[in-house]
Amino acid sequence: MRKISYIQAINESLRHEMKSNENVIIMGEDVAGGGSRDDKLDAWGGPMRLTKGLVKEFGRDRVKDTPISEAGFVGAGVGAAAAGLRPVVDLMYVSFYGVCADQITNNAAKIHYMFGGKVKVPLTIMTAMGVGGNKAAQHSETLYSIFTHFPGLKCIVPSNPYNAKGLMTAAIRDDDPVIIFNNRQLMGLKPTYDVPEDPYTLKIGKANIEKPGTDLTLIGIGYTTYLCLEAAKILESKGFSIEVIDLISLSPMDEETIIKSVKKTKKVIIVDEDYPRCSIAADISALISEQAFDYLDAPPKRINPPHTPVPYSKPLESLYAPNKETIIKNAKNLLE
Amino acid sequence: MKEHSTEISKTTLLWMYEKMLTIRLFETQANREADAGKLLGMHSSIGQEAVPTGICSLLESNDYVLGTHRSHHHCIAKGVELKNMMAELLGKATGTNKGKGGTMHIADINKGMLGANGVVGSNIPVATGVALSAKIKNTNQVTVVFFGDGASSQGSLHESMNLASIWDLPIIFVCENNLYAESTPYEYAVAGKSIADRASGYKIPGITVDGQSVIDIYKSSKIAIERARSGKGPTLIEAKTYRYKGHFGADNPLSYRTETEENYYKERDCIERLKKYLLSNEITNQENLDKIYEKSLESVNEATDFANESPFPAPEELFSDVYVSYK
Numbered sequence: 001m002r003k004i005s006y007i008q009a010i011n012e013s014l015r016h017e018m019k020s021n022e023n024v025i026i027m028g029e030d031v032a033g034g035g036s037r038d039d040k041l042d043a044w045g046g047p048m049r050l051t052k053g054l055v056k057e058f059g060r061d062r063v064k065d066t067p068i069s070e071a072g073f074v075g076a077g078v079g080a081a082a083a084g085l086r087p088v089v090d091l092m093y094v095s096f097y098g099v100c101a102d103q104i105t106n107n108a109a110k111i112h113y114m115f116g117g118k119v120k121v122p123l124t125i126m127t128a129m130g131v132g133g134n135k136a137a138q139h140s141e142t143l144y145s146i147f148t149h150f151p152g153l154k155c156i157v158p159s160n161p162y163n164a165k166g167l168m169t170a171a172i173r174d175d176d177p178v179i180i181f182n183n184r185q186l187m188g189l190k191p192t193y194d195v196p197e198d199p200y201t202l203k204i205g206k207a208n209i210e211k212p213g214t215d216l217t218l219i220g221i222g223y224t225t226y227l228c229l230e231a232a233k234i235l236e237s238k239g240f241s242i243e244v245i246d247l248i249s250l251s252p253m254d255e256e257t258i259i260k261s262v263k264k265t266k267k268v269i270i271v272d273e274d275y276p277r278c279s280i281a282a283d284i285s286a287l288i289s290e291q292a293f294d295y296l297d298a299p300p301k302r303i304n305p306p307h308t309p310v311p312y313s314k315p316l317e318s319l320y321a322p323n324k325e326t327i328i329k330n331a332k333n334l335l336e
Numbered sequence: 337m338k339e340h341s342t343e344i345s346k347t348t349l350l351w352m353y354e355k356m357l358t359i360r361l362f363e364t365q366a367n368r369e370a371d372a373g374k375l376l377g378m379h380s381s382i383g384q385e386a387v388p389t390g391i392c393s394l395l396e397s398n399d400y401v402l403g404t405h406r407s408h409h410h411c412i413a414k415g416v417e418l419k420n421m422m423a424e425l426l427g428k429a430t431g432t433n434k435g436k437g438g439t440m441h442i443a444d445i446n447k448g449m450l451g452a453n454g455v456v457g458s459n460i461p462v463a464t465g466v467a468l469s470a471k472i473k474n475t476n477q478v479t480v481v482f483f484g485d486g487a488s489s490q491g492s493l494h495e496s497m498n499l500a501s502i503w504d505l506p507i508i509f510v511c512e513n514n515l516y517a518e519s520t521p522y523e524y525a526v527a528g529k530s531i532a533d534r535a536s537g538y539k540i541p542g543i544t545v546d547g548q549s550v551i552d553i554y555k556s557s558k559i560a561i562e563r564a565r566s567g568k569g570p571t572l573i574e575a576k577t578y579r580y581k582g583h584f585g586a587d588n589p590l591s592y593r594t595e596t597e598e599n600y601y602k603e604r605d606c607i608e609r610l611k612k613y614l615l616s617n618e619i620t621n622q623e624n625l626d627k628i629y630e631k632s633l634e635s636v637n638e639a640t641d642f643a644n645e646s647p648f649p650a651p652e653e654l655f656s657d658v659y660v661s662y663k
């Protein structure tokens with residue numbers, strides 16, 4: 001099968017959904033680029049090039065460059081969705097949610113419930129996140145945990161090109177508002193995953209067992225799944241049997257897969273790049289403590305960054321986020 | 337550096353020349369450091385030197401400036417030390433922000449630089465509050481907030497102009513209209529095509545000025561600063577300018593603009609224009625300008641050496657400064 005990058009995978013999903021459903025539109029800063037200049041069509045194709053080439057195929061009416069007005073265009077995405085379109089809105093970096101939080105948490109999340117289930121908001125928000133860019137506190141956050149707090153929002157975090165394509169397609173076809181979080185590092189990786197050319201969907205709400213094992217469960221989210229797999233290779237070479245779960249969907253969350261795995265391995269580490277307080281890692285830890293306490297050989301272990309903003313300086317930034325070494329160290333503590 | 341007569345003194349003109357040159361040389365060197373991988377990209381202010389230089393030539397040292405993701409020129413014009421700025425870009429412990437903020441967040445409260453900000457439009461309300469503080473405490477300080485044409489479409493600008501107007505705050509909203517927000521031309525994103533016009537809805541003066549002429553900037557901001565200082569309230573200045581480089585890092589601007597357009601603006605280069613003015617009016621001679629160049633280059637080189645020789649922050653710095661106190 002052919003191998004494509006994470007960025008190409010999202011791009012293919014968008015292209016196919018736009019082709020097969022004329023209600024799908026894309027809005028965001030520089031998603032086409034060049035504003036209204038006809039000779040400068042596709043000048044950018046999105047800040048991460050996720051939408052490259054789409055404006056040439058579908059035109060500026062459906063691939064809409066926006067002014068820098070997140071409250072305006074994310075809110076417009078909510079309204080357009082409520083009135084029958086299936087908008088995909090690009091929120092360049094997740095930290096900018098602050099500008100349009102009202103639209104996401106008060107409108108997108110609540111309209112279906114408040115209106116007695118009579119109005120749907122099939123909106124997809126895609127946003128980039130993560131450390132590693134030397135971009136400091138306002139351009140490196142992860143923040144997916146915040147959105148899981150709100151009933152009404154679905155939150156998904158792909159970890160490779162294969163599930164990125166299937167999840168993006170599922171998000172666009174979903175009748176609820178879905179936020180898809182694209183990690184900066186994953187978007188920069190070389191293509192090593194087989195990705196089918198034909199469209200397919202993956203179920204939102206389902207975790208994936210990346211590799212089975214019996215001694216320890218590592219739970220990863222997006223890029224940290226990649227880190228868990230790297231750490232697992234080393235741990236297995238030392239004779240341990242490691243199960244790696246890719247959480248994929250934070251809301252809804254696949255509690256069953258987590259609990260089943262932990263009951264088997266009796267030890268668990270959750271690796272999460274978001275801030276530690278009220279994080280998804282804390283939530284999973286609570287879930288395990290409530291539902292599998294009697295099976296555990298050790299308390300659930302969380303690996304998060306410290307309770308500090310993301311530093312700029314490169315040596316500090318690399319101390320900040322979970323990495324392969326911290327996972328191995330913590331795993332050995334539990335295993336030995 | 338302040339100036340009270342309508343004519344611009346020779347000292348001020350030479351100060352402006354040196355500042356603009358220093359900004360350009362600093363940015364050129366900072367780009368080299370980025371190319372060498374010591375920082376992963378920056379937003380270059382080359383081409384836009386005149387805007388903050390013209391305004392800051394009229395500010396007192398305790399007046400405030402707030403900026404954006406593209407703010408190296410604001411910092412230099414307001415008097416932030418080059419050494420600490422360059423060290424900050426390299427993420428060093430000796431940086432203005434101890435290496436924690438980097439290129440998009442340089443701040444130096446002692447120089448009245450209350451910070452660059454990476455979220456577009458985010459600093460405008462903050463600046464409004466800074467002006468409110470000056471007004472309530474009756475300090476006679478003026479606040480200048482810089483932002484781009486892109487930021488002019490954020491609600492934060494509109495809410496802030498309204499607040500500043502109803503409270504007569506001593507603030508100057510300065511839009512550096514460099515014609516593009518990333519790849520998006522302002523003629524597409526700005527309805528009505530005038531940012532200055534947006535002031536009229538808030539009953540504040542809106543002025544359009546040639547941002548490539550430091551003298552024009554000086555004249556317009558003089559009126560705005562006097563208005564602010566005398567308690568009459570805010571002004572919006574739209575300075576038409578141009579960024580010579582791409583938006584960030586390796587962005588190729590020719591994907592959304594033309595070489596003809598680039599040349600048009602480069603022929604109106606702010607530094608070259610001031611140089612011509614100084615020479616043709618016999619305010620100074622070439623020899624003196626050469627000396628200024630040497631001096632500026634030396635200060636940038638010193639800053640670069642300082643930055644490169646400085647240590648990175650100690651690991652425990654990761655945990656400090658999150659709060660003032662936290663128990």
Ligand SMILES: Cc1ncc(C[n+]2csc(CCOP(=O)(O)OP(=O)(O)O)c2C)c(N)n1
Binds near residue numbers: 029483486516
């Ligand atoms: C709220 C927010 N949205 C988007 C971005 C990404 N972004 C960074 S700079 C920029 C363009 C800004 O354009 P403008 O305000 O004209 O300033 P310029 O870059 O031209 O100096 C964008 C969209 C951001 N940093 N913050």
